Amino acid sequence: EVYYVTRYDGYWKGIEQYPTKNFGLKIIADGKEITPGKAPIRGKCIRVEKISHLAALQIKYTFCLQNKELLETVELFSPEEIKSRCTYFFMHPWNPRFSSVQMRDTAGKEHSRTTARNNSHPFGMNVFFPAAAWHDARTKDTITTYITRQPESGKMRRYIWDRKVYCKDYLVDFLNDTIPRNTKVIYRAKTVFSNGEAVLPSMF
DSSP states (O other): OOOEEEOOOSOOOOBTTBOOEEEEEEEEETTEEEOOOSSOEEESEEEEEEEEEETTEEEEEEEEEETTEEEEEEEEEESSOEEESOEEEEEEEEOTTOOEEEEEOTTSOEEEEEOOOSOOOOBOOSSOOSEEEEEOTTTOEEEEEEEEEESOOSOOEEEEEEOSSOEEEEEEESTTEEEOTTEEEEEEEEEEEEESSOOOOOOO
């Protein structure tokens, strides 16, 4: 049996220029809706649903944590044209002990990288890697992630920010671009936590 614990501190933040305006937050643990508070939320299945606006963007974010898997969905709607310098829809901050990452690009080619932990610039900037597997050689712990977008796009980027205290994995879209009026996009991420050899995930 796997139990999860999460906390809600009453504060959610968007990008610096446009704070998130929240219009609904629902937390469900083992089928029961929970009122957020200071106490930990425990359960075998924890589901969070949040509706918010980021500038004019309307966003519904859902995640479900169950059976050592994290499933995330971002549903995006833009009722008007928006100029975007850099907007990210997933951000996973992994512990720097996961020092090696194996990635697969859209052509199926695999790439390997060892993190430097030296506050370097992000890598993987010019290619979208749908699949990535993070591995801790000492404990054999592995985190694998697969990301999809509907409809598909050739403009997505996956940034890995390599720092001493964390390695942040970003999904960036509409980089220095315009989000057209009436745009509807669904992003999905599947993350699996395991112990053993790093294996790139398949689609879900």
